[in-house]
Amino acid sequence: MSHLLRKPENNKLADGVTLVHEVTEKNSNLHYVGFKVVDLEPNSSYNEMLTNLELCVVALTGKITVTDGYQSFSDIGTRESVFERKPTDSVYVSHNKKITITANTKARVALCFAPSDKELPTKLIKAADNGVEHRGKYNNKRQVHNILPDSDPSANSLLVVEVFTETANWSSYPPHKHDQDNLPNESFLEESYYHEMDPPQGFVFQRVYTEDRSLDETMAVENANVVLVPKGYHPVGVPDGYASYYLNVMAGPERIWKFHNEKDHEWIIDRD
Numbered sequence: 001m002s003h004l005l006r007k008p009e010n011n012k013l014a015d016g017v018t019l020v021h022e023v024t025e026k027n028s029n030l031h032y033v034g035f036k037v038v039d040l041e042p043n044s045s046y047n048e049m050l051t052n053l054e055l056c057v058v059a060l061t062g063k064i065t066v067t068d069g070y071q072s073f074s075d076i077g078t079r080e081s082v083f084e085r086k087p088t089d090s091v092y093v094s095h096n097k098k099i100t101i102t103a104n105t106k107a108r109v110a111l112c113f114a115p116s117d118k119e120l121p122t123k124l125i126k127a128a129d130n131g132v133e134h135r136g137k138y139n140n141k142r143q144v145h146n147i148l149p150d151s152d153p154s155a156n157s158l159l160v161v162e163v164f165t166e167t168a169n170w171s172s173y174p175p176h177k178h179d180q181d182n183l184p185n186e187s188f189l190e191e192s193y194y195h196e197m198d199p200p201q202g203f204v205f206q207r208v209y210t211e212d213r214s215l216d217e218t219m220a221v222e223n224a225n226v227v228l229v230p231k232g233y234h235p236v237g238v239p240d241g242y243a244s245y246y247l248n249v250m251a252g253p254e255r256i257w258k259f260h261n262e263k264d265h266e267w268i269i270d271r272d
């Protein structure tokens with residue numbers, strides 16, 4: 001199995017609290033992006049102590065209450081399934097804070113981390129404030145919810161976005177990369193993908209590869225898998241009959257999403 005592909009760990013932390021995924025600098029080849037998925041039964045709580053990291057808590061499914069010890073955001077979350085295809089609520093918390101997430105209903109929560117030494121206000125990012133985009137044409141169409149885009153100054157280095165790709169379409173396509181700290185031409189952003197499929201027995205293909213092919217991994221990605229993108233192009237193809245969801249976390253030295261399309265495939269964008 002590719003070293004970039006993570007299957008659910010489903011590590012039971014306490015009654016009603018399961019750590020589905022944990023991606024850190026210690027257990028991955030990522031140095032900027034950190035990521036966790038936590039399942040909570042009703043009335044169960046999960047605590048996280050932030051030191052030099054900022055965090056975006058995304059209510060993937062179900063309803064949760066999030067507090068940073070000073071502010072509390074109650075009963076947030078908008079959907080029972082990500083495939084309701086509507087934005088959800090999130091909470092941004094900057095470094096040096098302890099956060100507690102309590103489930104009001106059965107919930108799956110994504111914790112998106114990036115480095116920060118900047119004190120910034122804790123903030124509810126309401127579903128209604130997500131920028132929704134419909135990108136692409138032909139079989140390259142996808143729906144994008146911008147949760148923490150680089151146009152939103154709320155965070156220090158974190159970018160969070162979720163993407164819906166319908167049956168037999170491609171996304172993160174034409175292949176693009178952002179692995180060079182070379183602004184204004186390209187930014188360096190590591191990236192993680194948390195994938196879900198509908199129906200859940202489905203899979204997608206994702207390839208992660210560099211210009212020189214020194215890295216070239218093609219994966220069959222299944223429901224609730226995580227793919228790590230330390231560098232390189234990273235397109236996703238969705239088989240006929242299935243719909244794809246993924247949540248992206250990006251972070252790097254500059255909080256700017258400036259990607260470079262692979263020249264061989266850039267014509268895809270120029271079709272009439």
Ligand SMILES: O=C[C@H](O)[C@@H](O)[C@H](O)CC(=O)O
Binds near residue numbers: 161
């Ligand atoms: O770099 C960002 C990720 O590849 C996705 O968020 C991608 O941009 C989604 C898309 O437009 O297909």
